[in-house]
Amino acid sequence: MIAGAQPNGPANAALRSLLPVLAVLVLIALVPLLSPSNRFLSLAISAGINVIALYGLSVLFGQTGILSMGHAALVGVGAYTAAILSRDYGIGFWLALPAAALASAVFAMIVGIPSLRVGGHHFVIMTFAFGQLLAIVLTNGGDYTGAATGLDLTGPVTLFGADMSDLTRYYLMVVAFVAAAAVASWAIINSPYGRTLRAIRENERLAASLGINVGRHKIGAFVVSGVFAGISGVLLAHFLGHISPTQFASFPSIYLALMVMIGGARLISGPLAGGILVAFLPEVLNLDPVQSRIVYGACLIAVILLLPEGLIAGAVQAFRRLLARKPKQEREDPDTTCTTPSEARR
Template sequence: MIKFASPLRALIPVLVVLLLLALVPLMSPSNRFLSLAISAGINIIALYGLSVLFGQTGILSMGHAALVGVGAYTAALLARDFDIGFWGSIPVAGVMAAIVAAVIGIPSLRVSGHHFVIMTFAFGQLLTIILTNGGEYTGAATGLDMQQPVTMFGIALDPLERFYLLVIAFVTISAVASWAIINSSYGRTLRAIRENEKLAAALGINVGRHKIGAFIVSGVFAGVSGVLLAYFLRHISPGQFASFPSIYLALMVMIGGARLLLGPLAGGILVSFLPEVLNLDPVQSRILYGVCLIAVILFLPNGLIAGIADGWAWLVKVSKRAQASGDAREATR
């Protein structure tokens, strides 16, 4: 019972935050806000996958936007060539991104640490080059258009408020899936690899296979996120999945924190809305992100949310200690 209640305690705050976010349309927000919130939500879905890879396994991918691109292009090609709509493309895009992740993962994960980071970065660049030079099939540098509407039980989900709720639903599914992975024996295996790869191998864990597995799992999240992006923007092109978007995804997960469930949510919202709230141009934004990243690495190595949680725990401990010493003084008198 205790074992079950404890992990559930980690999920509840996320579900509460998502429930509150789902109520946002009731406050009649501006369409600009809703549009940016949808973009942030789509990123957060990919971030939950990245948090499994980075937070649980300790592997950082710098080509994750390319896997989002695989999902987006799969959706666009399925719609164009096979007339398969949104719901049909979700599983196919997830599987395609997982297959591509496996193809990159098998050679890349033979190396570790910064070599893997460089290889995933190179993969991101390579995919952009392939898409840019893919001729009529990939739409070359111009990209592809999406025409199909998104519907559910005959209801059009394209209006901004409904698409926002759809994205919130997918973020919730991603958070729950991520929570289930973290709290499964598989998640514990991944954490064992993260903490001490050699010890994990000595215990009989197939380290290589599990690392590739984690990359594949994170690919599924990225693929689903790509489908939502394609259907939201209605036009995709290679530039959207190049190196900078990948760096931003890594930045979001590092700032928010990859090990706690609230981390991807906080990172995605912060990085997406900070330039908007502070009215920063891209150069100022990049300076701010850089400063934030250095500050997080130096002072909050597990991310903002873990830092806040640690700070809160420290405050509770200090206040309890103060209360205890106060009680002791009282008793002495």
Template structure:
């Protein structure tokens, strides 16, 4: 009972932040800020998948944007060729991205460490080449337009406020799904693999199967994110899912923190909004991202949120220690006065 209550408490801060984000449209933000918020939310959905892979299993993928691309192109092609709309494209995009993750994962997870990172990076580059050279079917380098609107209470993707709430709903579902995975026996198994893979294998855990399973789960999140992205932008091209977008996602999850539920939200919002707040151009933004990543690795290796929590706990511990010390000194002084 206590464990269940404790695990639910870990979800509460994320839900509170998401509830606050639901108020944002009522504050009258500009279309630019609302568009950035939607983009951040779409990234956060993908980041929750990456947090399962990296934060819980300890596997860093540099091809995550390619899985987002599978979902995005699935939505665009299904809409064009079969007339399949947004709500049916969402599960199909997630399933196709999960299948792609399994196909990549089976050979890639035979290696580990930087070798796996290189292989996932190569997959992202390969997908870009395939999409660019597939002619009219994928729109080649130009990409594809998506014509079908989002049919939800009359809302269209170009109606920013309704689409903002749709994306926020999927961010909430992603947070709850990630929380459920983290607090399940499967999540505990993934963490055992992260902490000591050889020990986990000696205890009878099928390490390879669980690694592939985590990669497949991350693919579902990425595929759903890709469908959301395709319907938001209304146009997709191979360059959106190449190497830098994958690095961009990895940067977000590292800065925010991959092991806590608030990490993807913090990373997605910070990386999306900071250049806008500081009025930086794309080159300056990339320099800033690099500086932030180095600072986080050196100073906050578990991410910004974990660092803030640790700092707060140290502050509280210091205050308690100081009060105890003062109380002890007062007691000694009182005894000495007697």
């Protein structure tokens, strides 16, 4: 279609899947020029924080084919790490980032090693149970975790001496983090490691027979998703200034899974689309929270039954089908979407 995109090196083609996302993010970063309302900015910040976690989930679910119902718990580990570090040691935002990423990764490993041993559908139930357990432990943690009321965070977020707590600045920072998350997840997807994960997704036994250590890579993918979640948790804790256990129980995890599935877990644009759609759809349709949840639930069911790859992938496919009516040529896309129906069903 576009002549410039034709020199079809695999790197070039891979880059093509990332560029639209970055272009959209640049547009999103320009939004403050329109002087949007504070409410809009807050919503967008929450959406962006979710999107960062969703990029981790997309590596786990979209690439490796493992569904976790405990992703919000990993976000929670990051958020509580940030809050406790800030309270006990006065450690601020930037140092909390690597610490929380590490904490969430370690927690993911602790959960992942036993959970992935049981395999199959039981894994999903295990992650769900671990998520609930974490919420119970946090609730019963006494003063250390602030029990059911949770923890407060004080202290501004600064960058090179500039106070980032202002909504617009925090917004821009979150957009930058989203871009970083998108690039990181893109890099993972297009690396040999990503290919290994997809091999496991498509056929575990075949992958094992090729010498791939399936168990270790699955846990690895889970840990990678934990890193994204931990960073998202730090951003969330410092944005809200207050965190409590219910934010990280299993139902928030369901909503995260819902977002990534509505957007499409295998596309690099999927998490971004899912996070934004779920955050802003109720605003656009003017729904109250109860109605919007009903709509989400119904959307999730419809997406799974009708467009198992998510809305974006569904739209892209419909578009391609329209194009394919004209001269039909097979184009091999090394990006992560799968166009063959047999793959799509998985």
